[in-house]
Amino acid sequence: MSETLIASKAAPVRFENVTKSFGRDVVAVDNIDLHVEAGKLVTLLGPSGCGKTTTLRMIAGLEMATSGRILIGDRDVTTLPATDRDVSMVFQSYALFPHMSVLENVSYGLTFSGFSKAETKARALAGLELVGLKGFDSRLPSELSGGQQQRVAVARALVLEPQVLLFDEPLSNLDAKLRRQVREDIRAIQQDLGLTVVYVTHDQEEALAVSDEIVVMRNASIAQIGTPRSLYDAPVDRFVADFIGEANILPCEIDSVDGDMATIAIENYRHVLPARGLAPGPAKLAVRPSRLVIGAENGFKTTIAKATYVGVRMEYTLEASFGTMFAVHEDVDAPFQIGAEVTVGFSKKGPVLLPEA
Known part of the structure; x- marks a missing residue:
């Protein structure tokens, strides 16, 4: 079974008074506290420029916090580079290598992890089976639909068995019907494997559909945190009421x-x-x-x-x-x-x- 090859090492994520500034005048994230429980899917939701992507990139180690602490599990990762954080990110652009087969794309990260060729291939095939792409291993990315390419990107992240899996606007390049199917796939995989997932989107319906908890962000800070139903039924202010559904x-x-x-x-x-x-x-x-x-x-x-x-x-x-x-x-x-x-x-x-x- 593929689940035996891709085990969950889900860890919680904690932000303690985290601020990220660019220069003197631009505060992208302003003194936020946030706790993502292990095994939960938490969505950062908000309009463009609210700080959600910067928050995600600070978890990944692609941006460094100006002040405050970031913990993954019990480990303070605030100053650690991305390579030392045990997280994987699925990008908006998929970032697949066009000249590599699907199997080679999924295997790419494993080749640097010390696995033998046989185990690398076994894990990559298990990842493809998990995302519903068994038998697609010899194809090139150009031979796949947008939704299939996104699944390859998910498989490539999953096979690394990260403590935290990050999604940056993963469905924005898909049409409406595909968006619905792929978000259901992502949610099913997350629940089946018990993964800790932090997910960024500006799409309210998408956030309501996939999340255990939603963090609504506005002007570099957190406006409200809650379950999809609690935010929909009891918004804290006019901004949240208008942003979470009409x-x-x-x-x-x-x-x-x-x-x-x-x-x-x-x-x-x-x-x-x-x-x-x-x-x-x-x-x-x-x-x-x-x-x-x-x-x-x-x-x-x-x-x-x-x-x-x-x-x-x-x-x-x-x-x-x-x-x-x-x-x-x-x-x-x-x-x-x-x-x-x-x-x-x-x-x-x-x-x-x-x-x-």
Whole structure:
């Protein structure tokens, strides 16, 4: 079995007050603390320039921290070069050697690890079997699809049996259908082998699909850390609400607070939800498009401004007295018509009050 040849040595990763500066004026990562548990897949998510790739490269040893400590397992690797860190990285560009066969590409790192030729080949073949490319060993990278090339890059990293496996935007060169399949492959391999994986992406759906935990980054710092569901259901602020899936940010009034629960008002509509430490008065509400109930018995008045059929659902732009909202509805056979006035309410597990910044 291939699993006997590719064993997991998964180790945790810890950042302690880590800062990375480029020159005097550019702070790429600003005093972050982070703990990645052994055997978990943790995604660094955020817009371009937020510091996620620099964080990944500091784990790899491709960038050195300006201050703070980085530990892999119990070992302080802060000042160690990349070659001494026992990590492997899968790059966005795959970085395959075009003149080498698939087997030679996967074997490349093993040739420097002291294995015999026979064991090197056995491990490389096991790696290819693990990523679903058994029988592809004699092909050249140019004879493979983009998804297959990405799997070769994953196999090449896995056969080194790293303590930590790093992915830098691994799906950005693939089309939508391939992205879905390859991310499922990566997640399945990670879970089957119990690997510690740190994964960088700017794609929210990708992060939600593959992660045990997501680290949302903004302006060189960490905005929020949590499971995909906790970030989606309870974003800490407007940035996270808008970045983890789409969110409508609506004005509301907190009428009253009773213990941990608040009663909010939008026009004449009332809804009870967790107060999240807020007091009565004006507030902001984040509501996912799927949690707006169009045609509700109780709600506030809106008008259908746009209606778009996208196959499995309808997408609507709604105009209310306080602004525009985006909503989705599963009924594609009897869509609401543009110009129709509809009452909109919230699903029971719907809106979230946003704590003040």
